[in-house]
Amino acid sequence: MRDGSLGRVVALVRQDCRLLLRDPAPLIVRTVMPLLIMVFMQPLFRAALRADGESDANGAEQGVPGMAVMFLFFLVNIVGFAVFREHGWNTWDRLRAAGARTGELVAGRVVTPLLVALLQLAAVFGAGVLLFDLRVRGSWAALLVVAVPLSLCVVMVGMALTAVCRTIAQLSVLANLLALFFAGLGGALAPHATLPDWTRPLAPGVPSYWAMRGFTTVILDGGGVEDVLVPAAALCAFAVGLTALTLVFFRADQRKLSWS
Amino acid sequence: MPTDRAPDPAGTPALSLRGVGKRYGDTVALHDVSLDIAEGEIVGLLGHNGAGKSTLMSLTAGLLRPDTGQVQVCGEPVARARHRLGLAPQDLGVYPPLTVRQNLCFFAELAGLRGRDVQRRTDDVAEPLGLATLLDRRVARLSGGEQRRVHTAVALLHRPRLLLLDEPTAGVDVETRTRLIDFVRDLAATGTAVCYSTHYLAEVEALDADVAVLDHGRLIAKGSLQELVRSHGGGWVELTFTGAPPEARLPWPVTADGDTLRVRADQPHLALPEILAALGDGTSRLTNLNVVRPSLESVFLHLTGRRYTAQDDSPAGPSSTGPRDTPDGSPANGPRTTETVPHA
Numbered sequence: 340m341r342d343g344s345l346g347r348v349v350a351l352v353r354q355d356c357r358l359l360l361r362d363p364a365p366l367i368v369r370t371v372m373p374l375l376i377m378v379f380m381q382p383l384f385r386a387a388l389r390a391d392g393e394s395d396a397n398g399a400e401q402g403v404p405g406m407a408v409m410f411l412f413f414l415v416n417i418v419g420f421a422v423f424r425e426h427g428w429n430t431w432d433r434l435r436a437a438g439a440r441t442g443e444l445v446a447g448r449v450v451t452p453l454l455v456a457l458l459q460l461a462a463v464f465g466a467g468v469l470l471f472d473l474r475v476r477g478s479w480a481a482l483l484v485v486a487v488p489l490s491l492c493v494v495m496v497g498m499a500l501t502a503v504c505r506t507i508a509q510l511s512v513l514a515n516l517l518a519l520f521f522a523g524l525g526g527a528l529a530p531h532a533t534l535p536d537w538t539r540p541l542a543p544g545v546p547s548y549w550a551m552r553g554f555t556t557v558i559l560d561g562g563g564v565e566d567v568l569v570p571a572a573a574l575c576a577f578a579v580g581l582t583a584l585t586l587v588f589f590r591a592d593q594r595k596l597s598w599s
Numbered sequence: 600m601p602t603d604r605a606p607d608p609a610g611t612p613a614l615s616l617r618g619v620g621k622r623y624g625d626t627v628a629l630h631d632v633s634l635d636i637a638e639g640e641i642v643g644l645l646g647h648n649g650a651g652k653s654t655l656m657s658l659t660a661g662l663l664r665p666d667t668g669q670v671q672v673c674g675e676p677v678a679r680a681r682h683r684l685g686l687a688p689q690d691l692g693v694y695p696p697l698t699v700r701q702n703l704c705f706f707a708e709l710a711g712l713r714g715r716d717v718q719r720r721t722d723d724v725a726e727p728l729g730l731a732t733l734l735d736r737r738v739a740r741l742s743g744g745e746q747r748r749v750h751t752a753v754a755l756l757h758r759p760r761l762l763l764l765d766e767p768t769a770g771v772d773v774e775t776r777t778r779l780i781d782f783v784r785d786l787a788a789t790g791t792a793v794c795y796s797t798h799y800l801a802e803v804e805a806l807d808a809d810v811a812v813l814d815h816g817r818l819i820a821k822g823s824l825q826e827l828v829r830s831h832g833g834g835w836v837e838l839t840f841t842g843a844p845p846e847a848r849l850p851w852p853v854t855a856d857g858d859t860l861r862v863r864a865d866q867p868h869l870a871l872p873e874i875l876a877a878l879g880d881g882t883s884r885l886t887n888l889n890v891v892r893p894s895l896e897s898v899f900l901h902l903t904g905r906r907y908t909a910q911d912d913s914p915a916g917p918s919s920t921g922p923r924d925t926p927d928g929s930p931a932n933g934p935r936t937t938e939t940v941p942h943a
Contacts, residue, residue, distance in 0.1 A: 343711045346708070346711060346713070347709055347711075349708075350705060350708035350709045351709070353705075353708070354694075354705045357697060357701060357705075358694065358696060358697070361696040361697065362696065428692065428693065428694060428695065429688065429690040429691060429692035430692045430693065430694060432657075432660075432662050432686075432688055432692065433686070433688065433692040433706070433753065434709065435661070435662055436660045436661065436662060436681065436684075436686040436688075437681070437706060437709045437710055438681040438682055438709070438710070439709060592662065592663070
C-alpha cells in the first residue's frame with residue numbers, strides 16, 4: 340500500500356462500522372428471519388432428509404445451513420446500499436476529492452460487510468444449536484473454512500452488482516433475484532437430491548451449491564477441514580472472479596442514483 | 600500534518616489551468632480555459648447556470664478529467680496533489696446520521712491526520728465556523744445553515760493550500776454567510792488560495808476578490824474588481840415595458856432585449872432624466888426601471904449581455920436588485936426604480 344492508502348481504507352472501514360451501528364435494524368432482521376422460517380420449515384426439512392436416507396435427522400441439518408446461506412445472500416443488498424447511500428448523501432465525490440482511490444473505496448466497503456456476514460452465519464448456526472438442536476457431526480473449524488470464502492463471495496456479489504447497476508432499484512431487484520436463484524439451485528431450500536434432474540448439472544455454477552456441499556459434508560457426514568477444501572476452493576474461485584468483475588466494471592466517477 | 604504551509608519560493612501558483620476543455624457529448628462545458636490562482640489570492644468565479652463553474656471545480660478537484668489541457672495544483676498534476684486541495688462542492692455532502700464530530704474526524708482521518716491531530720484540527724475548524732457547541736449533535740438535526748458550515752469545515756481540516764468553494768452560501772442565512780465570508784478572508788490572509796464560485800456578486804465584492812467570469816464554458820474576463828470595472832463597467836439604465844420597448848434617440852448605446860431596453864452610460868443616474876424625456880409617451884408602458892451604477896454587476900452585464908441577478912440569484916441574495924424584486928419583497932406591479940450598491 341502506498342502513501343497512506345492503508346490509513347484511508349481503515350478510516351473507510353471504521354466509518355462503515357459507525358454507520359452500521361447507527362442503524363443495525365436491517366441486519367438484525369436479516370439474522371432473525373432465517374430462524375423464524377426454520378420454526379415453520381423444520382418438519383419439511385426433516386421429512387426431506389429422512390426420505391434421502393438420513394433416518395435420525397431432525398431437519399436442522401438441512402434447515403439451518405440452508406436458511407443461513409439463503410439469507411446470507413440477501414446481505415448483497417446491504418453491501419450495495421452502502422455505496423448507493425454515499426451517492427445519496429453526496430459524500431461519494433467528497434471521498435474521491437479527499438484522495439481515496441477506486442481500489443481503496445472498494446476495499447473500504449468490503450471489510451465491514453464481510454465481518455457482518457461472518458457474524459450473521461455464527462448467529463444463525465449458534466441459534467440453530469440452541470433452538471433447533473442442530474448437531475454438527477464434524478469439525479466446527481471446517482465450518483469456518485467454508486464460511487469465510489462464502490462470506491467473501493456474498494460481499495463480492497454485492498460489489499459486482501453495485502458496479503453494474505446504476506440505480507438502487509436495479510440493485511435491489513437483481514440482488515433478491517440472485518439470492519432466490521442461488522438458494523434454489525444450490526440446494527439451500529431443499530436437499531440437492533430432491534431437486535429436479537435438470538438442476539444437477541447447473542448447480543455447481545452457483546456459489547451456494549459449494550457452500551451447502553461444504554456445510555453438509557461437515558454437519559451430516561462428519562467431515563473435517565480436509566474434506567471441505569474443494570468446496571472452499573470453489574468459493575474462493577467465485578470470490579476471485581467476482582472481484583475481477585468488480586474491478587473491471589466499477590467506475591468511481593459513475594454517478595449512481597440512490598433513488599429510482 | 601500532511602500539508603506543509605511554507606510558501607513556494609518559486610512562486611508556483613496554487614492552481615494553474617492551461618487550455619482546459621471539457622465536453623459532455625455535444626455540449627461544451629469548458630473551452631480552452633486558462634487560469635492561475637496564486638497563494639493567498641481569492642478568485643470569485645462568476646457565471647450563469649451552466650456556464651461551467653462546477654465543471655471547472657470538479658476538474659480542479661480531480662473528480663473529472665479534462666478532454667484537453669492541463670490542471671496543476673501547487674505545480675503538480677492534480678492526481679498527485681489532492682492532499683493539497685480542499686473541496687466543498689455545491690451539493691451538501693455530509694453524513695446525516697452521524698454527529699458533527701464524527702463527520703469531521705472521519706474526513707480528517709481520510710486526509711491522513713492521526714491521533715491528537717484529528718481532535719486538534721476538528722476543534723480548529725469548528726471554532727471559527729461556529730460549530731464548537733454543535734460537535735456532538737447529529738448533522739441531520741442541524742439547520743440548513745449549520746449543515747452548510749459542517750460541509751465547508753470538512754474541506755478545511757487538512758489545511759489545504761487551495762480551497763475550492765462551490766456556491767458555499769447557497770440557501771444559508773445571513774449569519775452563516777457573514778461568518779463564511781470572514782473566514783474565507785482570514786484563510787486567504789494566511790496564504791490559502793481560494794476559488795469561490797457564487798451567484799452573489801456582493802459576496803465577491805465583500806471578499807475583495809479577483810474575478811473570473813465564465814460564459815458558455817469560456818473564460819471571458821479575469822482581473823481585479825477595479826480593473827474590470829475600469830475596462831468593462833460602465834453604468835446602465837434598464838427599462839422594462841409592457842410589450843416591445845419604444846424607440847428612443849439617445850447619445851448613448853442602446854440595446855433592446857425582449858421587453859427590456861438597456862442604455863449604457865458612464866453616469867446612468869445623471870442620464871436618467873434625458874432618457875425618460877426621449878421616451879416620451881412610451882413611459883406610460885414602463886413597468887420597471889433599474890439604474891445600475893458602475894459595479895461588478897454592470898461588468899457582468901457588459902460582458903455577457905445578461906444580468907446576473909435575474910436568472911441566477913435567489914430573491915434573498917444580497918445583490919438581488921433585479922426587476923422582479925422590490926425592497927419590501929412585494930411583487931412587481933408598477934414602475935419602480937432599484938439601484939445597485941455602487942462600487943467603492
